[in-house]
Amino acid sequence: MDSGEVVLSVAGLTKSYGAQRPALSRVSFELHRGEVLCLVGENGAGKSTLIKILSGAVAPDAGTVTVGGREFAALTPREAMGLGVATIYQDVELIESLTVHDNIFLGSELPGRLPLTVDARAQAQAARKYLDLVHIDIAEDALVEDLSAAQKQNLQIAKALHRDARILIMDEPTSSLGHEEKRSLMRLVRDLSARGIAVIYISHYLQEVFEIGDTILVLKDGEQVATHRRAEVDVDSVVRSMVGRDASAFFRREKVPIGAVRIEVKGMRWAGVVEDVTFDVRAGEVFGIGGLVGSGRSELVSLLFGLAPRDAGELVIDGVAIEVHRPADAIRHRMSFITEDRKRYAMFAPRDVVENVAVVHNELSGGAILDRAGERRLASGMIDRLRIAVSGLDQEIGSLSGGNQQKAVIARWMLEDADLYIFDEPTKGVDVGAKEEIYRLMVEFARAGKSIIMVSSDMPELLSMSDRIGIMRAGRMVRIVDNAGIDEQLLVKEFIGI
Amino acid sequence: MTTQAPSAPRPFPVLRRAALLRSQWFLLLLVMLVIAAFTGTVNPRFFRTNNIVNIFEQISTLGVVASGATILMISGNFDISVGANIGLSSCVMAMLIKAGMPYGVAIPAGLLVAVLCGLFVGFNAILFRAPSFIISLAAIGVFRGIALFMTQASLQTIYGKFEGLGSTRFFGVVPLIFAVSLAVYVVVGLILRYTRLGRRVYAIGANEQAAFLSGIAVDLNKIAFFVINGLLVGIAATMLLSRVGAAQPSTGAGIELQAIGAVVIGGTPMTGGKGRILGTFFGVLLMGVISNALNMLQVSPYFQDVTFGMLIIFSVAISAFGKRRGRRAALLR
Numbered sequence: 001m002d003s004g005e006v007v008l009s010v011a012g013l014t015k016s017y018g019a020q021r022p023a024l025s026r027v028s029f030e031l032h033r034g035e036v037l038c039l040v041g042e043n044g045a046g047k048s049t050l051i052k053i054l055s056g057a058v059a060p061d062a063g064t065v066t067v068g069g070r071e072f073a074a075l076t077p078r079e080a081m082g083l084g085v086a087t088i089y090q091d092v093e094l095i096e097s098l099t100v101h102d103n104i105f106l107g108s109e110l111p112g113r114l115p116l117t118v119d120a121r122a123q124a125q126a127a128r129k130y131l132d133l134v135h136i137d138i139a140e141d142a143l144v145e146d147l148s149a150a151q152k153q154n155l156q157i158a159k160a161l162h163r164d165a166r167i168l169i170m171d172e173p174t175s176s177l178g179h180e181e182k183r184s185l186m187r188l189v190r191d192l193s194a195r196g197i198a199v200i201y202i203s204h205y206l207q208e209v210f211e212i213g214d215t216i217l218v219l220k221d222g223e224q225v226a227t228h229r230r231a232e233v234d235v236d237s238v239v240r241s242m243v244g245r246d247a248s249a250f251f252r253r254e255k256v257p258i259g260a261v262r263i264e265v266k267g268m269r270w271a272g273v274v275e276d277v278t279f280d281v282r283a284g285e286v287f288g289i290g291g292l293v294g295s296g297r298s299e300l301v302s303l304l305f306g307l308a309p310r311d312a313g314e315l316v317i318d319g320v321a322i323e324v325h326r327p328a329d330a331i332r333h334r335m336s337f338i339t340e341d342r343k344r345y346a347m348f349a350p351r352d353v354v355e356n357v358a359v360v361h362n363e364l365s366g367g368a369i370l371d372r373a374g375e376r377r378l379a380s381g382m383i384d385r386l387r388i389a390v391s392g393l394d395q396e397i398g399s400l401s402g403g404n405q406q407k408a409v410i411a412r413w414m415l416e417d418a419d420l421y422i423f424d425e426p427t428k429g430v431d432v433g434a435k436e437e438i439y440r441l442m443v444e445f446a447r448a449g450k451s452i453i454m455v456s457s458d459m460p461e462l463l464s465m466s467d468r469i470g471i472m473r474a475g476r477m478v479r480i481v482d483n484a485g486i487d488e489q490l491l492v493k494e495f496i497g498i
Numbered sequence: 499m500t501t502q503a504p505s506a507p508r509p510f511p512v513l514r515r516a517a518l519l520r521s522q523w524f525l526l527l528l529v530m531l532v533i534a535a536f537t538g539t540v541n542p543r544f545f546r547t548n549n550i551v552n553i554f555e556q557i558s559t560l561g562v563v564a565s566g567a568t569i570l571m572i573s574g575n576f577d578i579s580v581g582a583n584i585g586l587s588s589c590v591m592a593m594l595i596k597a598g599m600p601y602g603v604a605i606p607a608g609l610l611v612a613v614l615c616g617l618f619v620g621f622n623a624i625l626f627r628a629p630s631f632i633i634s635l636a637a638i639g640v641f642r643g644i645a646l647f648m649t650q651a652s653l654q655t656i657y658g659k660f661e662g663l664g665s666t667r668f669f670g671v672v673p674l675i676f677a678v679s680l681a682v683y684v685v686v687g688l689i690l691r692y693t694r695l696g697r698r699v700y701a702i703g704a705n706e707q708a709a710f711l712s713g714i715a716v717d718l719n720k721i722a723f724f725v726i727n728g729l730l731v732g733i734a735a736t737m738l739l740s741r742v743g744a745a746q747p748s749t750g751a752g753i754e755l756q757a758i759g760a761v762v763i764g765g766t767p768m769t770g771g772k773g774r775i776l777g778t779f780f781g782v783l784l785m786g787v788i789s790n791a792l793n794m795l796q797v798s799p800y801f802q803d804v805t806f807g808m809l810i811i812f813s814v815a816i817s818a819f820g821k822r823r824g825r826r827a828a829l830l831r
Contacts, residue, residue, distance in 0.1 A: 307711070328713040337711065345711055348704035350771040359701060363713045368693050412712070 004033030007198050008054075008085070008167055013063035015049050023049040025222045026063070029215075031167065031198045036189060038213035039202045041242055042492065043293055043457035046222040047202050051169050054200070055087040056080035067167070086160030087169040094152055094159075096145040101127035103144055104159050130158040134188060150181035154188065168192065169200045174208060175294055186212055204292050206235055206496055218242055235498060243459065243488035250464045251439045256447040258467060259283035263420055263451050265304065268313030273299045275475040277313070281420070281451040286442060288466025288483070289455045292495050296475040297455045298340055301422050304453075305330045305337040317420065331360060336413035338406075340424040340455070346409045349398030353390050354379040356397045356408055361415045382411035387437065403434025410441065421445055423454045427461060439465060459488050473497050522765030525816065526780040530787050537791040544794045547671065554676040555741070557786035559734045561679035561779070564757040564764075565686040566730035568778045570630075571761050572690070573723050574703040574770030577619050579634040580731045580757065582641035584750025587612040588735040589645045592654035592745040601660060608739075609732035615641055616728020620721045630724075645747035655744040664741030675737045682730060687775035689726075699723060703770030759806060760785055763813040785809070 008031040016022035024046040052058040059074035068083040101123040112119040124140035134154040218226040226241040263281040281287040306324040339345040358375035386407045427435045591608035623630035666674035690696035701709040764781030766773025
């Protein structure tokens with residue numbers, strides 16, 4: 001299909017957020033009329049950044065985007081739309097309380113006979129054409145809130161077609177679809193391509209990619225590592241180009257002796273999200289949990305900590321089954337939870353470091369009156385021990401750097417000397433130096449005989465820190481592997497299920 | 499010891515002055531002094547002892563209500579039914595006193611009604627996961643309706659009875675109700691600063707999710723905040739009843755907005771998580787001084803509402819600028 005004209009070309013796109021390594025670095029490719037370009041890569045490889053640039057949501061630091069014969073240093077969302085670039089996210093951008101045809105014509109409503117009115121009948125008629133194109137068999141005047149996830153997605157495509165889109169960007173379109181719906185989406189993509197619409201298709205699922213892709217572009221750590229013609233490549237070599245990386249990305253941790261089983265998770269279930277998960281963690285062990293985004297990793301650990309009611313399952317600590325209905329119960333049983341989203345779930349941003357560090361301690365130490373001198377002493381001890389860079393004890397935690405915020409949050413749990421530390425993405429948004437300190441801290445916990453459960457999307461982190469790795473796929477822990485002689489390639493295959 | 503950020507070492511006095519200027523209460527004090535000086539020059543009666551005592555007496559009730567509002571707003575909640583609550587609970591007290599009940603029964607009964615009203619708002623807000631603002635908006639109708647039904651919309655006068663609280667002046671100068679309101683400020687300040695309950699007020703207001711994950715019983719504590727607020731509203735109702743000598747369902751109407759206004763002027767953001775009782779104290783005082791000054795300057799009383807409205811916008815503007823400056827500093831880091 002490369003006989004077609006070039007509808008989009010990008011050259012040298014680079015983008016970095018803050019001081020960390022670039023999220024995207026010198027990416028260049030051409031997209032032809034009717035071509036299906038698949039974008040693959042691990043979590044955090046730079047796929048989202050790339051599509052954000054193409055849809056105008058983010059401006060690149062360097063490089064150009066050429067579309068519709070014009071070269072841009074940065075697109076605005078309006079320009080992108082005007083040039084026929086449409087991005088389909090999962091069920092956002094639709095107004096649930098409006099009808100299907102209203103949504104298609106949103107912003108370009110067909111005027112009725114009276115001024116300021118909408119000709120609903122004409123819209124419904126015109127909408128039918130687009131709905132047929134995307135094979136949705138629903139009334140034009142159905143409310144969007146009554147549609148299924150798949151129908152909503154197709155409706156967004158219909159909307160894009162109405163706006164005369166020539167380039168469709170689809171971000172993980174099948175992740176919330178059932179098997180049949182996936183098949184019909186695949187067919188739709190092929191139809192669209194036959195009509196000359198170019199598609200950029202982002203997916204974790206390599207089967208889909210091999211089924212519909214003309215070109216496969218592999219991103220890794222923000223770099224474009226390979227661009228394959230589908231016909232000339234097999235799954236293995238794509239996986240290989242997705243994962244291979246140099247050793248400097250790995251942290252060389254010290255091994256500590258591993259003792260008896262302390263934590264047992266049996267048949268844990270949260271209907272539709274986590275299914276029958278069983279594993280154990282021993283004293284001094286770092287148990288890694290890996291899997292794709294949406295595989296149920298974070299949900300599993302939040303279940304353990306009492307953030308959601310479990311439908312079945314048992315949590316046993318040191319031989320005793322414990323009841324956890326809310327985080328307070330988990331804390332009483334000496335569990336701790338360092339969440340993935342610091343800002344949302346951990347930090348009291350406008351409060352000072354002392355209050356943030358002492359919060360769990362204060363909850364557990366009874367009495368109505370605070371020991372203000374005591375909490376300052378404890379907090380300043382932690383600040384020294386974890387080397388948290390603060391200008392003073394009364395600095396607001398929200399104004400610290402990401403790494404120092406994370407250390408302060410960890411300190412909160414260290415004060416209580418927990419037995420089980422659950423880390424969900426322990427080094428997310430943390431700079432390289434602080435990253436190593438956090439790793440060292442985790443090893444320190446392990447040496448003290450604590451058990452550690454670590455959910456991570458960061459492959460080098462998972463591989464360098466874990467003693468064993470539990471692999472989650474579609475809510476199940478499909479395999480538990482010893483972290484000896486396994487490599488990234490094998491893990492990725494397990495995550496995807498090939 | 500604490501690691502110093504590279505840019506941290508600054509000349510000490512500069513830092514101090516900046517911190518002082520950034521604290522809202524200091525600004526309020528300055529504004530108040532300017533207003534007082536101006537009013538006093540135009541109308542020397544402003545500085546007479548009698549007038550000053552008057553100001554204190556006028557702001558006592560508002561101060562008690564605003565102290566409760568401070569707790570709620572720091573915790574990220576609102577109760578705008580406090581005016582209607584005062585109406586209901588003061589009517590209850592007045593009717594019981596009229597019926598010949600001893601004060602020892604009538605006053606606690608009124609306080610209990612006020613606490614139950616606070617509980618009603620908090621309980622419903624938590625049960626239905628609804629913003630307390632909306633629930634308390636609805637509660638206004640409920641409380642006022644009950645009061646209207648009970649009194650059949652008639653004024654409940656208790657002239658000559660229960661005057662001690664409202665008319666006592668220590669040394670003939672300091673009104674007892676002002677002393678009570680000072681005590682309330684102090685107690686609320688102590689709660690906020692030195693107790694676990696107070697720490698939870700800030701934690702829940704700053705990040706409810708994080709508070710829950712840290713093991714704080716969020717719902718139970720919120721109920722406690724509403725109950726404390728209800729009790730303070732009851733105290734305010736008692737003070738008002740004793741001072742006025744009569745109650746009707748509309749007694750206290752509008753005080754909720756003045757209280758929220760005073761808390762905001764005092765530097766507590768509408769988003770919660772921050773704020774101090776000292777700010778509220780000066781916010782209430784400033785409102786009292788301005789109100790009195792406008793009277794002294796013979797400005798039309800209708801214009802007072804305009805002034806308070808503008809004052810609230812002005813103080814929100816101050817904290818918005820402060821926040822923007824802070825954000826820019828964080829970006830530069």
